[in-house]
Amino acid sequence: xxxxxxxxxxxxxxxxxxxxxxxxxxxxxxxxxxxxxxxxxxxxxxxxxxxxxxxxxxxxxxxxxxxxxxxxxxxxxxxxxxxxxxxxxxxxxxxxxxxxxxxxxxxxxxxxxxxxxxxxxxxxxxxxxxxxxxxxxxxxxxxxxxxxxxxxxxxxxxxxxxxxxxxxxxxxxxxxxxxxxxxxxxxxxxxxxxxxxxxxxxxxxxxxxxxxxxxxxxxxxxxxxxxxxxxxxxxxxxxxxxxxxxxxxxxxxxxxxxxxxxxxxxxxxxxxxxxxxxxxxxxxxxxxxxxxxxxxxxxxxxxxxxxxxxxxxxxxxxxxxxxxxxxxxxxxxxxxxxxxxxxxxxxxxxxxxxxxxxxxxxxxxxxxxxxxxxxxxxxxxxxxxxxxxxxxxxxxxxxxxxxxxxxxxxxxxxxxxxxxxxxxxxxxxxxxxxxxxxxxxxxxxxxxxxxxxxxxxxxxxxxxxxxxxxxxxxxxxxxxxxxx
Amino acid sequence: xxxxxxxxxxxxxxxxxxxxxxxxxxxxxxxxxxxxxxxxxxxxxxxxxxxxxxxxxxxxxxxxxxxxxxxxxxxxxxxxxxxxxxxxxxxxxxxxxxxxxxxxxxxxxxxxxxxxxxxxxxxxxxxxxxxxxxxxxxxxxxxxxxxxxxxxxxxxxxxxxxxxxxxxxxxxxxxxxxxxxxxxxxxxxxxxxxxxxxxxxxxxxxxxxxxxxxxxxxxxxxxxxxxxxxxxxxxxxxxxxxxxxxxxxxxxxxxxxxxxxxxxxxxxxxxxxxxxxxxxxxxxxxxxxxxxxxxxxxxxxxxxxxxxxxxxxxxxxxxxxxxxxxxxxxxxxxxxxxxxxxxxxxxxxxxxxxxxxxxxxxxxxxxxxxxxxxxxxxxxxxxxxxxxxxxxxxxxxxxxxxxxxxxxxxxxxxxxxxxxxxxxxxxxxxxxxxxxxxxxxxxxxxxxxxxxxxxxxxxxxxxxxxxxxxxxxxxxxxxxxxxxxxxxxxxxxxxxxxxxxxxxxxxxxxxxxxx
Numbered sequence: 001x002x003x004x005x006x007x008x009x010x011x012x013x014x015x016x017x018x019x020x021x022x023x024x025x026x027x028x029x030x031x032x033x034x035x036x037x038x039x040x041x042x043x044x045x046x047x048x049x050x051x052x053x054x055x056x057x058x059x060x061x062x063x064x065x066x067x068x069x070x071x072x073x074x075x076x077x078x079x080x081x082x083x084x085x086x087x088x089x090x091x092x093x094x095x096x097x098x099x100x101x102x103x104x105x106x107x108x109x110x111x112x113x114x115x116x117x118x119x120x121x122x123x124x125x126x127x128x129x130x131x132x133x134x135x136x137x138x139x140x141x142x143x144x145x146x147x148x149x150x151x152x153x154x155x156x157x158x159x160x161x162x163x164x165x166x167x168x169x170x171x172x173x174x175x176x177x178x179x180x181x182x183x184x185x186x187x188x189x190x191x192x193x194x195x196x197x198x199x200x201x202x203x204x205x206x207x208x209x210x211x212x213x214x215x216x217x218x219x220x221x222x223x224x225x226x227x228x229x230x231x232x233x234x235x236x237x238x239x240x241x242x243x244x245x246x247x248x249x250x251x252x253x254x255x256x257x258x259x260x261x262x263x264x265x266x267x268x269x270x271x272x273x274x275x276x277x278x279x280x281x282x283x284x285x286x287x288x289x290x291x292x293x294x295x296x297x298x299x300x301x302x303x304x305x306x307x308x309x310x311x312x313x314x315x316x317x318x319x320x321x322x323x324x325x326x327x328x329x330x331x332x333x334x335x336x337x338x339x340x341x342x343x344x345x346x347x348x349x350x351x352x353x354x355x356x357x358x359x360x361x362x363x364x365x366x367x368x369x370x371x372x373x374x375x376x377x378x379x380x381x382x383x384x385x386x387x388x389x390x391x392x393x394x395x396x397x398x399x400x401x402x403x404x405x406x407x408x409x410x411x412x413x414x415x416x417x418x419x420x421x422x423x424x425x426x427x428x429x430x431x432x433x434x435x436x437x438x439x440x441x442x443x444x445x446x447x448x449x450x451x452x453x454x455x456x457x458x459x460x461x462x463x464x465x466x467x468x469x470x471x472x473x474x475x476x477x478x479x480x481x482x483x484x
Numbered sequence: 485x486x487x488x489x490x491x492x493x494x495x496x497x498x499x500x501x502x503x504x505x506x507x508x509x510x511x512x513x514x515x516x517x518x519x520x521x522x523x524x525x526x527x528x529x530x531x532x533x534x535x536x537x538x539x540x541x542x543x544x545x546x547x548x549x550x551x552x553x554x555x556x557x558x559x560x561x562x563x564x565x566x567x568x569x570x571x572x573x574x575x576x577x578x579x580x581x582x583x584x585x586x587x588x589x590x591x592x593x594x595x596x597x598x599x600x601x602x603x604x605x606x607x608x609x610x611x612x613x614x615x616x617x618x619x620x621x622x623x624x625x626x627x628x629x630x631x632x633x634x635x636x637x638x639x640x641x642x643x644x645x646x647x648x649x650x651x652x653x654x655x656x657x658x659x660x661x662x663x664x665x666x667x668x669x670x671x672x673x674x675x676x677x678x679x680x681x682x683x684x685x686x687x688x689x690x691x692x693x694x695x696x697x698x699x700x701x702x703x704x705x706x707x708x709x710x711x712x713x714x715x716x717x718x719x720x721x722x723x724x725x726x727x728x729x730x731x732x733x734x735x736x737x738x739x740x741x742x743x744x745x746x747x748x749x750x751x752x753x754x755x756x757x758x759x760x761x762x763x764x765x766x767x768x769x770x771x772x773x774x775x776x777x778x779x780x781x782x783x784x785x786x787x788x789x790x791x792x793x794x795x796x797x798x799x800x801x802x803x804x805x806x807x808x809x810x811x812x813x814x815x816x817x818x819x820x821x822x823x824x825x826x827x828x829x830x831x832x833x834x835x836x837x838x839x840x841x842x843x844x845x846x847x848x849x850x851x852x853x854x855x856x857x858x859x860x861x862x863x864x865x866x867x868x869x870x871x872x873x874x875x876x877x878x879x880x881x882x883x884x885x886x887x888x889x890x891x892x893x894x895x896x897x898x899x900x901x902x903x904x905x906x907x908x909x910x911x912x913x914x915x916x917x918x919x920x921x922x923x924x925x926x927x928x929x930x931x932x933x934x935x936x937x938x939x940x941x942x943x944x945x946x947x948x949x950x951x952x953x954x955x956x957x958x959x960x961x962x963x964x965x966x967x968x969x970x971x972x973x974x975x976x977x978x979x980x981x982x983x984x985x986x987x988x989x990x991x992x993x994x995x996x997x998x999x
Contacts (some may be wrong), residue, residue, distance in 0.1 A: 004952050030956035352922070355949035361919035364912060400866065407863040408850060412870065413928055437853045443517035 004355050005207030011038045011184055011196055011219055012212025015050060015160065016325035016342050018167030019059075020212050023346045025174045026063050028353060036177040036206065038184060038198055040213055047242040047302040048160035049266050049273035051079065051253060051336035053418065054096050054153035059343055065170065068478040074162040075269040075480070078471060079155045080134035082253040082264075082335060084430060086388060092123070092430030093252070097130030097140075098150030098422045101460075103453035104445045109425050110409040110438035111450050122458065124429055129461045130154075134252040138468040149460060151420065157253070157266040157273070179204070184218055191319040193219060207357055209321045210349075212342075217313075217327040224318040226311040226330075231393045232382040233332040234260055235277035238308045239288050243272045243298025251471040255335070256295050260390055261288075262334065263295035269480055272298055277308065277333050308333060310378075316370050317363045322349055329374040334381045340418065344373050372416040380419050380427065387431040402433065409435040494521050494854040497690065497700035499675060499713060501527025503652050504823025504840045505706035506659040507547070509668045511844045512851075514551050518667055520854040524698060525663075526671045526690065538652055538763045538770045539567060539750040539834040541930075542586050542645040547841050551662065559991035561658045562650035563766040566748045566983055568625040570833065574754040575943060577891050582942030583749060584833070585621030587644030588934050590969055594957060599921055599937055600950040601962050607950070610963050613970055615941050619934075620644045620973050625749045629980040630987075640972040647834070649750065649763045649770070671698060678717045686818045686860050687713065701859040702852055705821040709828065714811055714821040721812045728884050728904065729808040730897065731758045731830055735785050736772035736802050740795030743769075748983040752832060753792070754890070756780065757897055760792060761831065766993050769794050774830055779897050806830075814872045815865040820847055827876060832886060835879050838930060846871045871928075878929035881910040882936070889914075889943035914945075921947030 008028075010021050017037060025035040060070065070076065081095035100108030112124055125131035130152050133140035139154065146152040172178065181198030188194060195203035196219070211219035230236070246267060254265040261278035276292035283291065285305050293300050309330065316328035324345035331337050348369055352362040379398040385391035386398065394402070397414065404412040405428050411421040419427075442450075469477070496512065498505050509525045516523075548558055558564065569585035576582075590598030598618065605612045616622045621644035624630065634641035664670055677691040689699040705713035714720050726732065741764070751762040758775035773789040786801050810827025814820060822843045829835055850864040888906055892898035906914075913924045913936070923936040954962075981989075 004949070027953060027956070031952050032955075033952075350953065351951075352920075353952050355920045355952060361915045365916050365922075368912070400870070403863040404867045407861060408867075410849065410867075412867055415927055437858075439849045440517060440520060440851050440853065441515045441848060443520060444515070 003357070005353075005357060006032060007034045007036070007206045008208045008210060009036050009038065009196060009204055009206035010210040010212055011040065012210070012325070012327075013040045013042055013214060014044050014164045015167060015339060016212040016214055016327075018164055018171055019339075019342055020210060020324050020346055021171045021176045022063050022167055022174055023059065023350065025171065025176050027350050029175060034177070036204060037171070037179065038196055038204060039178065039180045040184065040216075040218070041182060042161075042164070043214060044160045044164060045240070045302055045304045046161065047240040047273060047304055049268060050158045050160050050163060050339045051266055052155040052158065053337070053340045054155050056155065056339065056343060059346070063170065065166070068480070070158075070163075070166065071156070071475065071478065072480045073166055074158050076156050076158040076163070077249050077268050077475065078139050078251045079157050079253060079266070080130050080140060080251050082255050083134070084384075085254070085256045086431060087258045089432050090123075092426065093125040093128070093131035093134060094423065094426055094430065095125065095128045095130035095134065096153040096155055097128055098152070098420070099124050099131070099426055100127040100457055101149050103450055106439075106442050106445065108457070109422070110442050111445075111453065113409050113435050113438050114442065115450065115454065116434065120454075122454070124426055127454075127457050127461060128426075129464045132461050132465045133468050134250070136465055137248055137251070137471055138465060139251050139471045139474050140464070140468050145460075145464065151422075154251075157268055159268050159271070159273075186219055186222070188223075191223060193319070193321050207320070208354065211321055211323045211327045212325050214326045215309075215330050217323065219321050220313065220318055220323040220327055223321070224313050224315045224323070226313050229310040229312060229332075229378060232378065232385065232391055232395065233308075233310045234279055234385060234390055235262075235332065236308055237278050237280050237285065237288065237305060238333050239274075239276040239278070239285070239292055239303060239305050241274045241276075241289070241292060241300035241303040243274060243296060243300050245269065245271050248472055249475065253336075257384070257388060258295070261291065263292050264336070265296055266336075269475060272296070274298065274300060275333055275336070312371065312374055312378075315363075315367050316345070317366045320357065320359075322366070324349065328370065331374075331377060332381050334384060337377050337381070341374065341377070344418075345370060348373075369416065373418065376414065376417050376419070380424070383427055384431065387428065387433055402428070406433060406435055407437060409438040492855045493519070494702055494852060494856075494859065495700045496521055496523045496702050496704065496851075497698055498523065498525040498704045498706055499690065500706035500708060500825070501525055501656065501660065501670070502706065502708060502823070503656050503837060504708075504825070506656045506663060507837075507840055508704055508706060508822050508844050508847070510551055510659045510663040511547070511848060513663050513666045513668050515848045516851065521851070522669075523667070524669045524671060524700070526673065526675065526692075526698060528672065528674045530674065538765065539570075539649050539761070539831070540647040541834055541838045542647045543838055543841055544647060545645075553662070556991040558658065559648065559650070559987075560993045562648075562652075562654045563768075563993045564648040564650035564991070565746060565764055565766055565987060566630045567647040567649050567750060568621045568630070568644060568748045570750045570752055571625070571747075572752050572754075572886070572939075572942060574892075575752070575759075575886060575890060577944070580944070582616060582938065583619075583622045583625055584935060584938040584942070585619045585625065585644065586646055587619055587621035589615060589937060590618040590966070591643075593962070593965060596951055596953050596957070597923075597933070599923070599941075600954040601957070602966065603921055603947065603950040604954045605959070605963055605966060608959060610959075612966060616938075617970055618966070618973070619938075620976065623973050623977045624980055625747070627977050627980070628745065628747055628982055628984075629977060630748045630983040631980045640976045646748075649765055651765055652837075671696075675712065678713065680717075684817070684860060685718075687717070701818065701856045703819040704847070705819055705825040706823055708824045709806060711811065711821060711825040713819050714814070714816060714825055718816045718819060720816050722807075723809050723812055724807060725809040725880060726807055728880070728907070729830060729887070730776045730778065730900070731774045732805065732807055733777045733782070733785070734772050734774045734804040734806070735782070735789050736770070736804065737789060737793070737800070738768045738770055738798045739793040740798065741769060743794030746983045746987070750834065754892065754898075755788060756895055757785065759832070760789060762794070766987065768798060774832075776897055810876050813865070813869045814843065815868045818852070818859040820865075820868060822847065826872070829876070829879055829883060832883050833879070833931075835930065839875060839879070842875050842930075843872060874929045877907075877909065878926070878931060881907055881913065882931050882939070884910055885914070885939055886943065889940070889945060891944060914940075917945055917947060919948055921950050
């Protein structure tokens with residue numbers, strides 16, 4: 001039996017690299033694990049911001065990164081979700097929180113479907129405190145009242161250069177050993193990595209190697225194949241750019257869909273970050289800039305255009321190399337889930353941190369669980385393209401979810417979901433998929449009781465939202481948002 | 485359910501009135517709106533019921549609560565006792581025993597599971613108690629004690645739950661009275677033939693031997709092993725799991741109380757050709773020998789069974805034949821099967837009634853909307869079948885684990901079980917536990933991480949290592965916390981009444997004759 005890995009070498013760049021390095025060092029440093037990084041040149045430009053998902057808060061807390069300080073030093077902002085504007089149909093809000101609360105102990109959503117059939121006007125998002133707070137320029141934090149109501153989470157928009165730099169200094173404070181290189185050569189013995197050699201440097205050996213180099217996949221690329229997901233995702237080009245900040249900083253992303261392309265706007269305290277996804281066969285890069293300018297209504301600067309090619313690594317952990325981030329799973333840019341992919345990789349590597357160099361059992365489990373997690377993220381994104389008719393292809397697991405939802409208002413429960421049933425339903429319903437039926441048991445609830453439930457929830461949402469601080473004011477209060 | 489055509493009903497016909505049939509009927513009349521669903525149950529007094537499972541899992545309490553049953557009344561009516569888990573004797577090696585409890589082992593600290601902290605202390609030569617000692621349910625079971633759990637999550641008495649041992653021959657009639665009082669119609673008689681739609685293949689009605697015709701829109705097959713509608717009429721294929729679970733016979737016999745008395749747990753003792761159960765009810769002890777007919781004769785099984793009873797047998801042992809496995813799907817066209825008609829897994833972990841309950845829960849959520857034209861909806865059937873697969877496969881793997889992880893050398897059955905190829909899903913779980921003590925965990929499907937842990941450790945698995953994150957904690961502190969946790973358990977158990985005392989004060993059946 002070989003000993004547990006004592007020395008981890010991470011090759012990569014940007015947040016993928018620094019989040020992994022800090023998390024591993026913070027968790028395993030006390031157990032005597034050394035972390036060495038080999039940093040490759042950054043791919044970040046001033047036009048890149050990360051969107052996060054709510055679980056990042058607990059990872060930050062474990063690392064000792066505090067919210068107010070983080071937002072101050074990155075000029076970041078809060079995000080309560082995404083306002084999605086379909087090319088046909090009404091905008092809808094995809095919230096980091098729940099929609100409605102149980103009525104007579106039964107799930108809320110089917111009641112809403114039933115009431116809509118009987119002429120209810122209220123939108124689904126009207127029943128979500130998180131969505132309504134966002135729409136009213138406010139921010140919403142969980143408290144005792146909201147805990148009994150349901151989930152009210154939040155996330156951030158973080159300008160990427162500043163965020164990566166904070167993580168990097170944190171890594172240094174935690175005792176991560178750092179090296180830099182323009183390129184790297186990989187020495188292999190059998191299937192395993194023996195050492196990585198920075199250009200012009202001496203070989204760096206380790207027990208476990210992590211590839212956090214993004215889509216370049218410098219370590220794992222040559223040995224582990226990828227499975228193409230392009231059939232589900234039409235966009236093959238991505239434009240990133242930056243414009244002026246809005247007068248009031250929206251606590252949400254704005255995602256504007258049009259035929260075969262979309263434009264997303266995310267606000268920080270100092271700028272508005274624009275992402276546009278499109279197909280090379282529809283428009284060249286120049287007209288894409290024009291389109292993004294039109295869609296955002298902003299004068300854009302720092303434009304960067306890159307190809308997009310969604311795919312998953314067949315084995316994210318291959319021999320003694322673990323891919324974390326886009327090197328393991330390159331998602332479509334919709335909803336900007338890349339940092340979440342990094343976090344999922346980190347969390348599961350930590351809970352399966354190998355007890356031996358061979359690590360066969362851990363590797364098999366890591367590959368099983370990350371594949372499942374990434375496929376559920378893929379399904380969520382794929383739903384947007386499939387239900388708007390932009391893509392004719394969808395994964396089987398999504399087709400099943402859509403069919404069950406259409407028939408019965410329920411989300412087929414699956415393991416390893418990032419998004420809650422409420423979020424799936426808000427997405428499906430927002431994109432115009434209104435179920436034909438609902439679980440019959442809700443018919444035992446008298447109509448008057450159902451209406452009373454609606455009134456109670458709407459009343460709660462209204463009062464709660466009015467109680468909440470304005471997003472700009474709150475940023476100012478925590479010492480950020482000086483320009484507000 | 486859709487709103488238009490509210491004057492129409494869906495006519496639900498349940499075939500078979502055993503535990504599955506009456507649980508289905510009771511749950512449906514309770515949960516489905518009567519104006520849209522009518523429920524008829526067909527049963528024949530001439531057909532005996534198998535009466536699956538005298539031992540249950542904690543989930544049954546939720547079922548009874550959903551119906552609004554009074555626990556004490558239900559326990560009196562079914563001569564029930566409390567169950568905190570299952571004791572496995574001689575499964576790993578003769579002489580070894582462990583309990584699979586309904587409850588947690590220790591508590592996680594700092595995001596690291598308890599078993600890793602425990603294991604680390606052992607490796608550092610600290611004097612920890614055996615793993616089983618850190619379970620409140622195990623400690624109470626060993627002391628033959630019982631009290632209802634505490635809802636306060638800070639209390640040590642919140643770390644367990646409980647199920648029942650009951651007379652399932654009394655449960656079905658209890659539910660029948662309850663369901664019929666609330667509008668379920670019962671038809672007495674035997675089915676002779678099935679009427680199908682020649683185009684769609686859907687079932688239109690059941691022809692009775694009496695000549696009556698029972699029309700329906702949706703049919704629920706609760707006809708037991710015979711699976712008259714799903715297997716017989718609709719021809720859904722049988723998936724055989726005999727190669728993993730070779731036992732195919734059971735001899736069952738009740739006996740008088742005696743021996744260990746009213747233990748708050750089921751006992752399963754490994755035998756040469758299978759295993760023997762012992763289930764204490766208020767008025768008797770249920771016993772049975774589940775065996776492989778390839779290895780021993782019925783006579784030999786009967787002899788073994790009768791030689792290992794607490795008290796005098798109350799009847800001749802009754803023989804049951806079965807094949808482990810399940811139907812390829814449980815819902816086809818306008819017919820869903822619940823209980824033995826959909827599959828059979830031996831009662832090693834008391835899962836039969838749970839499988840009925842899980843199928844009922846899913847079926848109620850997925851029942852077709854009223855209106856005959858909606859009764860066949862493959863989308864609803866697909867989801868029902870997918871959910872059922874998850875349950876069956878996870879339970880299957882858990883059952884196989886008990887058999888595969890044995891060290892009983894030189895007995896043909898046990899030698900075979902140790903060497904047989906396992907499902908990949910189970911092989912993967914065992915490899916991960918062996919390597920690092922990480923037990924399976926999933927959100928959907930039966931058996932928690934603690935359940936897996938109890939069996940993996942109980943059957944002699946010894947992980948090579950523990951989670952490296954455990955090394956980041958202060959050893960002294962962890963040692964103190966473990967000792968403190970155990971002393972809280974011991975103090976709480978000392979203060980509990982015996983199961984006998986508790987039952988006497990709570991739910992004793994009037995004609996209870998137990999010692």
